[in-house]
Amino acid sequence: xxxxxxxxxxxxxxxxxxxxxxxxxxxxxxxxxxxxxxxxxxxxxxxxxxxxxxxxxxxxxxxxxxxxxxxxxxxxxxxxxxxxxxxxxxxxxxxxxxxxxxxxxxxxxxxxxxxxxxxxxxxxxxxxxxxxxxxxxxxxxxxxxxxxxxxxxxxxxxxxxxxxxxxxxxxxxxxxxxxxxxxxxxxxxxxxxxxxxxxxxxxxxxxxxxxxxxxxxxxxxxxxxxxxxxxxxxxxxxxxxxxxxxxxxxxxxxxxxxxxxxxxxxxxxxxxxxxx
Amino acid sequence: xxxxxxxxxxxxxxxxxxxxxxxxxxxxxxxxxxxxxxxxxxxxxxxxxxxxxxxxxxxxxxxxxxxxxxxxxxxxxxxxxxxxxxxxxxxxxxxxxxxxxxxxxxxxxxxxxxxxxxxxxxxxxxxxxxxxxxxxxxxxxxxxxxxxxxxxxxxxxxxxxxxxxxxxxxxxxxxxxxxxxxxxxxxxxxxxxxxxxxxxxxxxxxxxxxxxxxxxxxxxxxxxxxxxxxxxxxxxxxxxxxxxxxxxxxxxxxxxxxxxxxxxxxxxxxxxxxxxxxxxxxxxxxxxxxxxxxxxxxxxxxxxxxxxxxxxxxxxxxxxxxxxxxxxxxxxxxxxxxxxxxxxxxxxxxxxxxxxxxxx
Numbered sequence: 001x002x003x004x005x006x007x008x009x010x011x012x013x014x015x016x017x018x019x020x021x022x023x024x025x026x027x028x029x030x031x032x033x034x035x036x037x038x039x040x041x042x043x044x045x046x047x048x049x050x051x052x053x054x055x056x057x058x059x060x061x062x063x064x065x066x067x068x069x070x071x072x073x074x075x076x077x078x079x080x081x082x083x084x085x086x087x088x089x090x091x092x093x094x095x096x097x098x099x100x101x102x103x104x105x106x107x108x109x110x111x112x113x114x115x116x117x118x119x120x121x122x123x124x125x126x127x128x129x130x131x132x133x134x135x136x137x138x139x140x141x142x143x144x145x146x147x148x149x150x151x152x153x154x155x156x157x158x159x160x161x162x163x164x165x166x167x168x169x170x171x172x173x174x175x176x177x178x179x180x181x182x183x184x185x186x187x188x189x190x191x192x193x194x195x196x197x198x199x200x201x202x203x204x205x206x207x208x209x210x211x212x213x214x215x216x217x218x219x220x221x222x223x224x225x226x227x228x229x230x231x232x233x234x235x236x237x238x239x240x241x242x243x244x245x246x247x248x249x250x251x252x253x254x255x256x257x258x259x260x261x262x263x264x265x266x267x268x269x270x271x272x273x274x275x276x
Numbered sequence: 277x278x279x280x281x282x283x284x285x286x287x288x289x290x291x292x293x294x295x296x297x298x299x300x301x302x303x304x305x306x307x308x309x310x311x312x313x314x315x316x317x318x319x320x321x322x323x324x325x326x327x328x329x330x331x332x333x334x335x336x337x338x339x340x341x342x343x344x345x346x347x348x349x350x351x352x353x354x355x356x357x358x359x360x361x362x363x364x365x366x367x368x369x370x371x372x373x374x375x376x377x378x379x380x381x382x383x384x385x386x387x388x389x390x391x392x393x394x395x396x397x398x399x400x401x402x403x404x405x406x407x408x409x410x411x412x413x414x415x416x417x418x419x420x421x422x423x424x425x426x427x428x429x430x431x432x433x434x435x436x437x438x439x440x441x442x443x444x445x446x447x448x449x450x451x452x453x454x455x456x457x458x459x460x461x462x463x464x465x466x467x468x469x470x471x472x473x474x475x476x477x478x479x480x481x482x483x484x485x486x487x488x489x490x491x492x493x494x495x496x497x498x499x500x501x502x503x504x505x506x507x508x509x510x511x512x513x514x515x516x517x518x519x520x521x522x523x524x525x526x527x528x529x530x531x532x533x534x535x536x537x538x539x540x541x542x543x544x545x546x547x548x549x550x551x552x553x554x555x556x557x558x559x560x561x562x563x564x565x566x567x568x569x570x571x572x573x574x575x576x577x578x579x580x581x582x583x584x585x586x587x588x589x590x591x592x593x594x595x596x597x598x599x600x601x602x603x604x605x606x607x608x609x610x611x612x613x614x615x616x617x618x619x620x621x622x623x624x625x626x627x628x629x630x631x632x633x634x635x636x
Contacts, residue, residue, distance in 0.1 A: 165356065167354045168358050170320070170323075170345075170352070170354065173325065173344070174324075174346075174350060174351060175346075176346040176372055181375070
């Protein structure tokens with residue numbers, strides 16, 4: 001019974017992914033075949049080649065800009081999570097350990113940055129960025145993603161730090177380390193799984209973000225989700241290129257998450273299974 | 277080491293008020309107090325983990341108030357041991373040396389020495405989660421003694437151990453302290469630990485030091501009622517009484533007895549505030565007689581027997597109260613029997629009922 005439920009849920013979640021992958025391997029004819037072709041088709045790689053090589057009628061043949069957009073995505077996501085984790089880690093450690101004046105107010109303030117739906121602030125942000133000349137600028141998007149993720153990162157990591165006994169910090173300081181040294185030697189190794197979990201969540205958010213990237217980026221800083229929305233076909237929507245791009249795009253996150261899976265599970269269930 | 281008017285009121289669950297303490301070089305001093313009395317806060321202030329509101333902390337002759345924990349050169353053993361879970365026993369022992377950039381070969385030899393002293397050489401490559409409580413505790417002590425700091429601070433290091441191991445480690449710690457020849461400040465709520473290990477004991481109550489003295493002083497001459505009842509197992513028997521005089525003789529009278537104390541009367545009268553007193557006598561300073569054999573005996577009836585191996589604690593019902601008497605285990609007694617209790621008058625304690633201070 002338990003397994004049946006798991007099976008149903010998994011199937012419901014995985015079916016779109018499955019359909020995405022098989023579609024990316026089909027010819028246009030197979031994609032639209034009725035009844036649908038589940039397995040019985042000749043897989044082709046043409047769609048993937050199209051992602052990297054332009055050869056449509058009326059356009060100059062040559063390499064596409066996809067690698068550039070992919071690099072943009074990597075650069076913006078990774079820089080933003082590196083910043084979020086670094087700053088958020090120190091902030092949440094401080095909140096966890098020190099009697100910061102007005103601690104609750106600060107924490108609420110940090111959380112409140114997440115209370116507005118992002119779309120509500122996009123127009124002011126656009127004008128701000130225009131004046132600050134941050135449109136079509138890597139730093140602009142990175143700063144924005146840092147802001148989006150910071151509240152979540154601080155709250156989540158504070159939870160992990162709270163779980164680690166303060167006496168470890170104390171012991172390390174008596175051993176002869178500075179506060180920061182104690183943090184690095186005694187606390188950080190304990191918190192790694194929690195930090196990894198936080199990083200994965202932040203990465204997924206930054207990697208998949210579409211709205212702000214769409215409005216605020218230009219050609220130079222375009223990320224893959226934005227590029228995806230701009231793919232057009234000669235006759236109708238070019239599903240082949242779209243699905244192939246998507247498959248390529250979700251692969252790094254899946255790999256990343258897969259390798260951190262061990263930490264993720266431990267991180268998310270931290271405190272519940274750790275007991276005392 | 278010296279603490280001067282040390283106070284910490286804000287930001288702690290267990291405040292400390294006006295603590296003055298002088299610890300001689302190489303001395304073993306115990307802070308004895310029930311939990312929540314500020315022992316840990318005091319130790320943490322000495323280590324530099326808490327900032328005092330007021331007062332001065334001297335280690336040697338140096339004022340250390342403004343030094344970081346690292347600069348103070350103390351070592352602390354925490355009640356929860358606080359071993360680093362991600363490091364092996366070797367890594368845990370090495371931590372204080374690493375923090376002070378000790379060369380590798382010296383580190384290895386010191387780890388070996390400490391592991392031999394504490395009998396944990398076979399555990400060096402294990403992680404803390406693989407150790408038993410006693411082993412973790414030894415590693416925690418090892419991490420403290422691997423250096424030669426100016427002061428060792430031990431915060432209830434034996435509390436989490438089972439009874440047998442605790443007695444064993446008590447002796448080990450005392451031997452270790454003598455061998456190392458280092459100043460040690462030890463916090464505990466266990467009077468047996470305090471009495472058996474310390475050169476001097478500071479009894480704390482509600483964040484203040486009530487009495488500071490040797491084991492004998494604390495046990496034989498408690499400064500007030502709270503020290504008297506806190507130290508000693510079973511607890512001291514207490515009787516409320518008043519002073520009365522008749523025909524040149526002075527008596528302490530309670531509901532159930534009348535004790536001739538003529539020889540102490542003057543002393544009591546001098547120091548007393550009021551005429552109501554509390555008479556205290558330790559269970560071991562009472563003797564049981566099965567016949568009325570002399571003056572000043574209290575009649576009672578055996579209520580229950582608590583054999584404790586070599587000794588026997590007899591609960592005697594005197595009037596409405598139970599009096600505990602500790603006697604050698606060989607006496608043959610049975611509940612319900614009528615007995616007479618004799619006081620060892622030299623070991624009697626008289627407290628003022630009003631001030632709770634000791635009079636005699």
